[in-house]
Amino acid sequence: MKTKLGPMPLIYPIPIALAGANVEGRANFATIGDCGVMGLRPPLVYISLHKNHHTTRGVLENGTFSINFPPTELLSLTDYCGIVSGKQVDKSALFDIFYGELGSAPMIEACRSNLECRVEKEFSIEARHIFVGRVEQTYVDEDCLEEKDGKPVLPDMRKLDPIIYALDNRYYRIGKPIGVGYEEGKKHRSG
Amino acid sequence: MKTKLGPMPLIYPIPIALAGANVEGRANFATIGDCGVMGLRPPLVYISLHKNHHTTRGVLENGTFSINFPPTELLSLTDYCGIVSGKQVDKSALFDIFYGELGSAPMIEACRSNLECRVEKEFSIEARHIFVGRVEQTYVDEDCLEEKDGKPVLPDMRKLDPIIYALDNRYYRIGKPIGVGYEEGKKHRSG
Numbered sequence: 001m002k003t004k005l006g007p008m009p010l011i012y013p014i015p016i017a018l019a020g021a022n023v024e025g026r027a028n029f030a031t032i033g034d035c036g037v038m039g040l041r042p043p044l045v046y047i048s049l050h051k052n053h054h055t056t057r058g059v060l061e062n063g064t065f066s067i068n069f070p071p072t073e074l075l076s077l078t079d080y081c082g083i084v085s086g087k088q089v090d091k092s093a094l095f096d097i098f099y100g101e102l103g104s105a106p107m108i109e110a111c112r113s114n115l116e117c118r119v120e121k122e123f124s125i126e127a128r129h130i131f132v133g134r135v136e137q138t139y140v141d142e143d144c145l146e147e148k149d150g151k152p153v154l155p156d157m158r159k160l161d162p163i164i165y166a167l168d169n170r171y172y173r174i175g176k177p178i179g180v181g182y183e184e185g186k187k188h189r190s191g
Numbered sequence: 192m193k194t195k196l197g198p199m200p201l202i203y204p205i206p207i208a209l210a211g212a213n214v215e216g217r218a219n220f221a222t223i224g225d226c227g228v229m230g231l232r233p234p235l236v237y238i239s240l241h242k243n244h245h246t247t248r249g250v251l252e253n254g255t256f257s258i259n260f261p262p263t264e265l266l267s268l269t270d271y272c273g274i275v276s277g278k279q280v281d282k283s284a285l286f287d288i289f290y291g292e293l294g295s296a297p298m299i300e301a302c303r304s305n306l307e308c309r310v311e312k313e314f315s316i317e318a319r320h321i322f323v324g325r326v327e328q329t330y331v332d333e334d335c336l337e338e339k340d341g342k343p344v345l346p347d348m349r350k351l352d353p354i355i356y357a358l359d360n361r362y363y364r365i366g367k368p369i370g371v372g373y374e375e376g377k378k379h380r381s382g
Contacts, residue, residue: 002289002305002330003343009234010304010329010345011227012260012353013204013365036202036227038239039319043200046237048229069203072369080376098193113201114193121316125323128230132316138201139193152194154201154359162203164365168345169372174204174355175364178263181356185271 008167016163016171018081019047020066020106021058027092027106030055031082033165035067043135045117051129054086059131062104063119067133068111071161072173078163079171100137107139112160114139199358207354207362209272210238211257211297212249218283218297221246222273224356226258234326236306242320245277250322253295254310259302262352263364269354270362291328298330303351305330 014033021028034048047065049056059065070078081091096109100116107114117133124130144159145152157174164172205224212219225239238256240247250256261269272282287300291307298305308324315321335350336343348365355363 001333002300003333003336005329005331005343007234007326008306008329009228009231009236009326010260010306010331011206011208011236011258012304012348012351013206013355014228015202015204017202034228034230036237037200037205037225038237038321039225039317040200042317043198044239044316044319045200045202046227046229048227048235067202069201075370076375076378078376079370079373080379083373083376084380109193113203115199115201121314123312123314125235125312126230126233128235130229130323132321135198135200138196138199140196140201142192142194145194152196154357156361157203157355157357157359157363160203160357163369164204164348165372166345166348166351168348170347170368171370171372171375172348172368173366175366177361177363178354179266179270179362181360181362182270182274184267184362185269185274187267188271189275 010167012166014165016078016165018068018070018078018108019055020068021055022062022104022106023054023058023086027097028055028058028086029081029091031078038132044132045115045135046130046132048128048130051124051127056129064102064105065117065131065133066105066107067115068108069113070111070163072163074110075163075171102136112141112144201358203357205356207269207356209259209261209269209299210246211259212246213253213295213297214245214249214277218288219246219249219277220272220282222269229323235323236308236326237321237323239319239321242318247320255293255296256308256322256324257296257298258306259299260304261302261354263354265301266354266362293327303332303335
């Protein structure tokens with residue numbers, strides 16, 4: 001039996017990331033869960049920011065932003081970045097920051113991976129500003145990667161150790177691998 | 192040290208869902224990872240579909256769609272729905288289906304939760320069709336819910352038991368709770 005809960009954006013799990021932008025030349029970061037994949041080739045992602053958020057100004061100013069994925073050891077600092085605004089607190093002082101190929105999208109060293117993005121499309125909807133970004137470069141901690149045929153490949157997600165969120169307002173760790181994409185379903189093929 | 196991997200939409204974790212639409216009166220479902228939250232009040236979500244996918248036609252036809260979250264016990268059937276197209280296989284026969292308030296967005300009984308959505312905005316970008324939906328109703332399996340003060344509340348995500356994906360092409364389970372939103376960061380507040 002299904003229970004109706006009323007309209008809720010009950011997507012889960014929700015990835016927790018720090019969206020970064022330069023606001024008047026200073027790095028700022030907002031903790032967000034509303035980000036996701038929009039395409040693979042070319043690589044498209046989005047972030048949804050409240051129109052009044054400090055980071056929003058920076059993305060509009062530069063046309064660039066970053067998405068940084070903190071490991072669980074950064075949980076309290078990540079949660080803190082979602083509690084306070086860059087209008088009151090200088091969040092650039094909280095992290096060691098680096099810049100990549102675009103020059104204007106600040107990224108966090110202590111995050112296990114960082115996406116450097118150029119705004120490809122933007123629009124407002126209700127109180128939100130949505131930025132669709134094309135990923136220009138992807139940075140991953142060297143010691144998180146594995147090698148296959150001499151090339152770096154993505155590791156088991158447990159090594160990236162993401163902070164996961166859900167609308168029950170709890171944070172979670174990732175669990176165990178349970179299967180391989182485009183393999184598990186083959187047994188249902190007829191013929 | 193950071194390693195550059197080249198441009199990748201390396202968002203993680205990725206939620207695995209079945210996007211549903213009626214195509215010429217018959218329910219069809221596409222396995223997607225590119226869905227996410229765009230706003231809380233009002234509740235906005237998005238799905239990104241390849242413009243040639245069968246489900247895309249149905250969303251354009253009706254202006255409605257569903258997002259269904261399968262538990263891990265549905266892993267192989269969910270993976271299968273990402274391998275075959277509704278153009279070749281009648282996916283309406285794979286599931287018990289119900290309809291809600293909109294009448295045209297098919298939902299899957301065996302999924303632990305279902306979002307019934309009306310298209311609020313749509314656009315094309317590269318080979319993708321993006322649909323931003325307003326959630327009109329949220330359905331959750333009764334035995335997944337907990338009660339607080341006589342009202343149903345969202346349970347620990349482990350009860351919803353989502354299928355999680357990442358670009359390493361593996362599926363994962365959810366792990367353990369590690370904290371509470373807007374609480375963990377309070378210790379960093381000064382003064």
